[in-house]
Amino acid sequence: MHILILCREPRLYSCQRLKTAAEKRGHSMDILDPNRCFLKLIPNAPHFALYYQRNERDVADLLPKYDAVLPRFGTASTQMGCAVLRHLTAQGAVCLNNEQAFLRARDKWQSLQLLQQASITVPTSGLAGCEFSVKHAVAQASMPVILKTLNGSQGIGVMLAEKPQTAASILETLQQVNVPTLLQDFVKEAENMDIRCFVIGDKVIATMLRQGQHGEFRANFHRGGVAKKITLTMDEQQIAIKATKALGLDVAGVDLIRSKQGLLVLEVNASPGLEMIEKTSGVDIALEMILYLEQKC
Incomplete structure (x- = not known):
């Protein structure tokens, strides 16, 4: 397959791991910034055109057809990134995740509403x-x-x-x-801890318990949080899978906390990072994503 990753920074750990995993499976992969794309609609044409400009002085190149696309762009690129996703889907590319699901997950309030409607417990x-x-x-x-x-x-x-x-x-x-x-x-009783579940399709591939630094209520890796292995019950895993499906995602990072009310879903991330959870769990998540993509294609 010819695969595209949409990401502003190709040197990121997640992008490089996915590229290595794809190439080991015999696929080719490009990593391109959606903000450097030019989308073109042609009257009465059976397809769309997609151009890419590597820097402002270069002539834009007409991109080839892709079999699949992995959206890995940040919040600042959501609008253009999703426009490119729609463009590629119209050309027949398979997406992990599609633009509608991606947009649902990017809007924290809408995602909470959809989780609530699916009878998934979220914080007040x-x-x-x-x-x-x-x-x-x-x-x-x-x-x-x-x-x-x-x-x-x-x-x-x-x-x-x-x-x-x-x-x-x-x-x-x-x-x-x-x-x-x-x-x-x-949720005070969570004690600055949350659980990240990496879900692909119908399966929780990897999990970790994240602990925020002393005096820091956020447990994110980018905020200095640390992680350790954790084993979830089947019921807890099913909640993470159900949350992923509620937003229509193929791949998700589901954040959970244990509270007096039971397990709560904090957030569902449509482009979860691989570095911390791969290193903590020992699971080759990049390979699992490529294998799932093969099955979907």
């Missing part, structure tokens, strides 16, 4: 309209409260407010610059 959360009183929005939350911008990754855009005044100040600032933000209960 709230979202206020731009004309709703910040004071009354904060009054609906329990303190301390987590504030999350609707688009964000690697722990960026996630804040902890200990007091109502602090929460209101953060919300007012973000509202002023038109950044929609949700409020979510802080």
Whole structure:
């Protein structure tokens, strides 16, 4: 197969691992920045054209047809990345994940709504309209409260407010610059720990327990979190799989926390990183993704 990874940084661990795994299976792979693409619709033509410019001085190259595409782009590239995904799907390429599922996962509030509708337990959360009183929005939350911008990754855009005044100040600032933000209960008993499940298709491929640094409530690898192996029950694994399917994803990183209410799904990531979980679990996740892609094709 001729496979494309859509990613702004080809040197990332995840991209290089996927490229190595694909080539070992006999496939070729390109890693291209969606923001350097030019999409062209041609009247009465049976297909679309896709061009790529490696730098602003180069002439754009007409890209070949791809059999499959793996979206690995960040939140800043969501709009163009999903436009390229739609373009490639129209040309017959198989996607892990498709653009509609990708967009669902990228919007934190929409993804929580879909999880709730699928009878998956999520933390108590709230979202206020731009004309709703910040004071009354904060009054609906329990303190301390987590504030999350609707688009964000690697722990960026996630804040902890200990007091109502602090929460209101953060919300007012973000509202002023038109950044929609949700409020979510802080689960104290989780003790700065969460569980990352890597799901491919109908199977949890790998898991790890993440622990945030002392004084840091976020357990993300990019925020200095550390990880160790963990074994989940079959019921816990099924929750992660169900959450992935609720958003229509083929591949997902599902974040869970254990609370007094039971297991809660915090978030479902459509382009989960491979480095920390591969090194912690010892599982060749990149190879598992390529094998699944072969089956889907």
